[in-house]
Amino acid sequence: MEDTSSLGQFEQLVLTAVLSLGDNAYGVTIHQKVEVLNHPKAAALGAVYVTLDRLEDKKLIASKLSDPTPERGGRAKRFYRLSEKGERALKDAAATARRMCDVLESSWGEGAWKPVRTR
C-alpha cells in the first residue's frame, strides 16, 4: 500500500542504465551509460552513487560487493541489478515517457513515421 511514488528524471536514467548493463552494472559503467542517455548534459559520478543508494533504500535495486580484480587500482566493485519492484516502476515510467513522446511528435509533426500525405 505504498506504491504511489513515482521516479524522478535521473532515477529513471540510472535504472535504465542498470537494466541495460546486465551483469556488468557498477558505479563507473552506470555513470557512463547515464551520460550517453543524458547527452549533452554531464552527470557527476557522485550523483550516480547517491541515486543508487536511494534506489536501493526503496528496494528498486539490490547490490552485492564483488572481489577485487587484478588491475592497477582494481578495487572491489559493487554490482547492481533491478528488483521486480524496480522493473515494474521503470515500466510505468517508460509508459509515461512514451505517451509524452507521442504527444510531442504529433504536436511537432516530426513525421518520418507518420502516414504519408499523398498529394
Next chain:
Amino acid sequence: MEDTSSLGQFEQLVLTAVLSLGDNAYGVTIHQKVEVLNHPKAAALGAVYVTLDRLEDKKLIASKLSDPTPERGGRAKRFYRLSEKGERALKDAAATARRMCDVLESSWGEGAWKPVRTR
C-alpha cells in the same frame, strides 16, 4: 551561460500539455492533460500552478490574463504558451526520453511498433 538546467519529470509533462493544447492552455485544461499523460498517477491542481509559476520564472513559458467568460464562475483565465527557450528545453528532454525508451524497448524486446522484420 546558465543553460545547463534540465527539466524535472513533472515540468516536462506540464510543458508538453501546454504545447499540445495550443491556444487553450490554462490551469484547468493543463491539469487534465497532465493527468492523462501521467496516468494512472493523479496530480494535484496546486502542483500544476506551482510548476507553471516556476516555469514562467525560468522564461520557459509566458502567460497573459484573458477577459472573463460569461459562465457561472467564469473567472479570468491565465493562458500559457511556450517560449522559444521552452521549446528548445522540451526538445532536449524529449530526445533523452526517446533514447531511454529505445534502450528499454531493446532490453525488453517490446517490439509491436518496430520496423516489421519481413521474414
Next chain:
DNA sequence: TCATTATACATACAATGTTGGACATATGGA
C-alpha cells in the same frame, strides 16, 4: 446578499538532483 461554481494563487514540507571532496585499496616503479 448568499450559496455555488470555476479559477487562480500561497505556503509548507517532502523528495530528488547536484556538487565537491574524502576515503579505500590496488599496482608499478624509483
Next chain:
DNA sequence: TCCATATGTCCAACATTGTATGTATAATGA
C-alpha cells in the same frame, strides 16, 4: 620499501522539484 597514480565507493551539504492542502477572487443564479 614507499610513494605516485589508477579505480572505485561513499558522505555531507545545499539547490531544485514535487506534492498536499488551504486560501482568495470573481462570476452566476436564486
